[in-house]
Amino acid sequence: MSSIPILKSREAQIHTKGEKPFDMTCGKHSVAGSVSQRACVFCGSRVVLYPIADALHLIHGPIGCAAYTWDIRGALSSGPQLHRLSFSTDLRERDVIFGGEKKLEAALDELIDHYKPKAAFVYSTCIVGIIGDDVAAVCRKIEAKKGIPVLPVHSEGFKGTKKDGYKAACDALFKLVGKGSTEGVSPIxxxxxxxxxxxxxxxxxxxxxxxxxxxxxxxxxxxxxxxxxxxxxxxxxxxxxxxxxxxxxxxxxxxxxxxxxxxxxxxxxxxxxxxxxxxxxxxxxxxxxxxxxxxxxxxxVEAILPELNEIRKDLEGKKAAIYVGGAFKAFSLIKALNYLGMKVVLVGSQTGNKEDYKTLQEMCDDGTIILDDANPLELSKYIIEKDADLFIGGVKERPIAFKMGIGFCDHNHERKIPLAGFRGMLAFAREVHTSVTSPVWQFCPARLGNKEK
Amino acid sequence: MLLRHTPTEIKERKALTVNPAKTCQPIGAMYASLGIHGCLPHSHGSQGCYAYHRSALTRHFKEPVAAATSAFTEGASVFGGQANLLQSIDNIFTVYNPDVIAVHTTCLSETIGDDIPQIVAKARADGKAPAGKYIIHANTPSYVGSHVTGYSNMVKAMVDYFSTSTGAKTKAVNLIPGFVEPSDMAEIQRIAEVMGVPYIMFPDTSKVLNGPLTGKYKMFPDGGTTIEDLHMTGDSKGTIALGRTCTMAAARALDSKCKVPCEILDLPIGLQGTDEFVDKLRLMAGVNVPDVLNLERGQLVDCISDWHQYLYGKRVGVVGDPDQVLALTRFLVSLDMKPVHIVSGSPAGKKYVKALEEVVADIGEEVNIKVPGDMLLFHQWIKNDPVDLIIGNTYCKYIAKDEDIPFVRHGFPIYDRMGHSYFSTMGYRGAMRLMEQILGVLMDRQDRDATDITMELVM
The missing domain is CATH 3.40.50.1980 (Nitrogenase molybdenum iron protein domain)
Structure with a gap:
């Protein structure tokens, strides 16, 4: 694991703080052939809109995009659970040849009649962008017929990064804003x-x-x-x-x-x-x-402090690596980990911008690895090199951490308990503590060897 | 009631799939590719596809899944993905250095019409693919078939690209497993081993997606069929393909390409399924069935006799991939159970449906069969006509909870329990495990529902 080749075109996206002048290249499309941990425009739109529980979410495309996003995020609803079902136009070969508009119209017609949602979001996937279905026109037609907002989400996967998906989702959301009365809304x-x-x-x-x-x-x-x-x-x-x-x-x-x-x-x-x-x-x-x-x-704070202090005793001086979607979350995580006495030795994000990375760099100690859009080889190399005790990431990073015999905390889709808020901070501390101090790591020979060196 | 929105009234739906019991081709191709040693699957499409496939496989196996992407941009989707794939090939061999890149297409690159062999030829001509390294491909448009089709296409690609005939036959038998667990692949191999049959299994995801904790992240784990073995499949004396929808294409291709005769069987789930496999393997290899297998078989029959009164007449809903559903249904019928609602999410053809109908012809009840169907329909059937047991993937848990029905997880994906990638449900032993799971949930239910008076200690 001592050396892995780093692509020339990736060099500007990996920095070690204190080594050379800091100038992170970021916000660029992933290099073709990379094993990036990123996703697509559709994914960005889907995660943003998904938690709206009384809306219909219809995915216009072949089955995969709907299947892979079926209830995988624990975005909870206190009422309707409509968002947790999976609706797809399931485009087939003949639809790709003859167009999917009719199918989309029929699907919307049927779904809105049955589920009576308050609004409908129609997500365009890659193929829809290529075959040129006029999704917006179908949405307008159905909207006029059914009397609820039917909103096209222009989330064709190839049209940018996950961030562009956020934008497409916001465009759709914005069409809902202002539709209702502000009666009863307080000035505070x-x-x-x-x-x-x-x-x-x-x-x-x-x-x-x-x-x-x-x-x-x-x-x-x-x-x-x-x-x-x-x-x-x-x-x-x-x-x-x-x-x-x-x-x-x-x-x-x-x-x-x-x-x-x-x-x-x-x-x-x-x-x-x-x-x-x-x-x-x-x-x-x-x-x-x-x-x-x-x-x-x-x-x-008083309610959580005593236990946090107890936890801190065990975590003092332990080292953490962070790889998350948005850099903004990384800022908070660095502070939270520092609060627990831990030192951040690696930090990276999928979608950070130049300013984000500048802030990260200012927050970190010398020697901290900072990376944009990393691949698993890079992550594992630096995590071993820096001898981290904890890795914070998402679903694809978890087994990588465990293979290396390192504790893990999911700060993404798969967190099951609130990690935000004051009580969330305590839950976060408990989770980190549980994983870092787990007795299982004593059975991991390579990790022991690493420690003894 | 998470599925409170499910209507009891069943309407014919033409334009719509609700709660799919299938997913798209590329993930099947990716899974098959991971069964080649030193192979990096490559998704020729947008970045999202491979991210979703990797996440889905990771959730199911709890293992790292490496794959690369052509990372299509708007430009690529207008002008074609050639530049992206060329750059990918160059980058992959420079940075990750796999022995093989297994390219699969996506709906995007298929519709644009990228010609993968032509692009790969250009990469070779440009010197971007080092000597001794392989690039194979399968066309896996997401709008045709399903994930099992993608698996089948990639396994066939292994034959197309690697199998060669030197003219001298070996004693080996090719074993082609369907889209099954790494544990199933290992069990099938174990059976061949105890029978003393030299074999080549491809693909083979055992020790790839159920590997040990070593303290190191390995992008290319120890398992997987080697290139050398893949080449030699053309010299094997025969092929046994397990699970028609996933393996028939590869087995037939090998027969026509290298004249390796094939037997295409159902998955070896249950007594008869395993008997058929063992028998064909025995005949093909010219060996006797060893005592150890006879013992396992006898133990299975013993278990069935010991517990048959708890299985008798129990009504079951089965949903899953075509090969699993057919083999499972057959096993259930042999246990005197009644599979009454059967859904395969994937299209599987008229012959398949006919085979399924024959299996359940004599159970003495009307049987609902829908191929391809979805989980909404499956749930509606159960609402209208309840069952004692549901067998299917993790997504069935919603139905099981809402309708309060015992549930055994089987198939893909299983996101919420451990075991499937380590403990096989194939072979005689696997059948015993499956029975243990089925009996476990049925009897837990009996205990739960028992009153103080009817609670039984000995069952």
């Missing part, structure tokens, strides 16, 4: 953007804001509802989490409705508290909000 109100309610996280966050006395008009899109999105333009502020996913929508709403937005993160104690304080500061005429916020933070 927010929308929570970029929180998908994986493991019920949105519920935690929403509760904090409500305890502060701030009305949450909509969550986009965790436990999402079409009607809430429809009146979201009435909110006083958009609170945006995650690097890129919903920033596009926040920008559009700012332009159209003048809704200001702030960027926050709910991961780790500091960032979580800041997300609450930043919102409270937006309502200076109501000082009681800030007062309540201080109280909430104090109570919540």
């Amino acid at each position: 109100s927010i929308n929570i953007l970029g929180e998908f309610n994986i493991g019920g996280e949105a519920w935690l966050i929403k509760e904090y804001y409500e305890r502060m006395g701030v009305q949450v008009v909509s969550v986009m899109t965790g436990d999402g509802r079409v009607d809430q999105i429809g009146k979201s333009h009435g909110a006083a502020l958009n609170v945006v989490q995650c690097s890129g996913a919903l920033t596009f929508l926040a920008e559009m709403m700012k332009e159209e409705y003048g809704t200001p937005y702030i960027r926050v993160s709910y991961i780790g104690i500091d960032d979580m508290a800041k997300s609450l304080y930043d919102v409270a500061a937006r309502f200076p005429d109501n000082p009681e909000i800030m007062e309540r916020t201080r109280k909430i933070v104090r109570e919540e």
Whole structure:
């Protein structure tokens, strides 16, 4: 494992802090032939819109795109479960030759009659972009016939990166914004953007804001509802989490409705508290909000601190590697891990931009490996070299970590419990602790050998 | 009630698949490719395809799955993917250095009309494919067939590209498994070994997707059929192909290309299925069935007799891939159970449906069969006419929970339990494991529903 060839064209996407002037190349399309951990435009759109539970999500294309995205994300709904079913036009060879518009129309017709959704999203997949179905026209026709919003999502897989998929999803969402009445929307109100309610996280966050006395008009899109999105333009502020996913929508709403937005993160104690304080500061005429916020933070932190301190004793000095989708999450994770006494030795993302990487570089110690759009060989090489004890990543990274005898925490689709919020920080600490200190690693000879050296 | 939206009334749906019991060709091709030693599967299409396939396989096997992509852009989909594939080949051999690249196409590259052999020839001419390295390909358009078709196409590609006939026959028998678990492939090999039959199995994902923890990440694990063995398949004395929809194409191709005669059988699930396999293997190799296999067979028959009163008359819903569904149904009927709702998500042809109908002809009940069907229909049938047991992949858990029906996981994908990649359900021993699973859930149910008065200690 000592040396692996790194492609020339990849060199500018891998940096060791302190070695040479920092200039990360990023945001570019993956090199053909790479074993990248990234996905496509469709994937980006699907993850953003998926949690809207009372909408119909119809995937227009061959069966695969619908099959692979069938209920794989734990975006929880407190009501309808329509989003957890899988609907596909299942395009076949003759549809590819003669076009799939008729099939799409028939499918929408049937589905809307049966499931009575509040809105329908129609996702275009690669093939639809090639055969040239006029999805927008079919959507307009059905919308007129059924009287619900039927929204085309221009998510053809090849038309860019996952980020472009976020954009396509935001374009579709934006068409829902403003459809409803803002009656009953308080001047002290927010929308929570970029929180998908994986493991019920949105519920935690929403509760904090409500305890502060701030009305949450909509969550986009965790436990999402079409009607809430429809009146979201009435909110006083958009609170945006995650690097890129919903920033596009926040920008559009700012332009159209003048809704200001702030960027926050709910991961780790500091960032979580800041997300609450930043919102409270937006309502200076109501000082009681800030007062309540201080109280909430104090109570919540006090409740988790004793156990966190216990956990910290075992984790002090351990080393962590982070490879996540958005770089913004990495910022919070670095802080959260530092809080637990851990040192971050590698950090990378699939979709970070230049500024993100600059921030990452400033946050890290010398010698930390920083990479954009990494492949498994690069990840495993540096993780072994840096002797990490923990790897934080997604579904494809988990078995790689375990093969190397290293603890793992899924901070992506497959987290089962809330890792955001104050209580989420404790859950995160417990999960990290469980995995890093697992007795199983003592049976991993190579890892032991590495430690003894 | 997660599936509260499922209507009881069944309507003919033409334009729509709800809750699919299949997925697309490329993932089958990727899985088959992983059964070649030192092979990097390559997806010629958008980046999302291979990311989804890798994630799905990883969720099922809990193992790293390496594959590469042509990472199509808008430009590639207008001007064709030649440049992407050429660059891919160059990069893959430079960085990952596999022995073989197994290219499969996608709906995108198929519709654009990329000619893979022509592009590969150009790569060779340009010196981008080093000597001694192989590039094979299969056309796997997502809008034709399903994942089992993709598997079949890639296995056939192995014959097309590798099998050669030197004119001198060996004593080896080729064993071609369908889209089954690594544990199943290992069990089939074990049976050949205890019978003393030299064999070449291809593809072979055992020790690839059920490997050990070694402390190292290996992009190319130890298992997989070697290139040398793949070449030699053309000299084998015969081929036994297990599971028609997945293996017939390869077995026939090998027969016509290298004159290796083939026997195409159902998957060796259950007593008769395994008997047929063992018998054909015995005849082809000219060996006797060893005592150890007779013992296993006897144990299986013993188990069936010991427990038959708990199996008798139980009504079952079976959903899965065509080869598994057929073989399972046959086994269930032999256990005196009644498979009454049967769905294969994948299209499998009229002959297949006829075979399935023959298997259930005498169970004394009307049987619902739909090929291809989906899980919505399967659920509707169960709602209208409940069963005692469901057998299918993980997605059946919704139905099992909503309808409160005992459930045994079998097939692909299984995202939520361990065991399938380590413990086979094929062969005599596998049949015993399957029985253990079936009896386990049935009797847990009996215990759960028993009153204090009817609770039985000895069963």
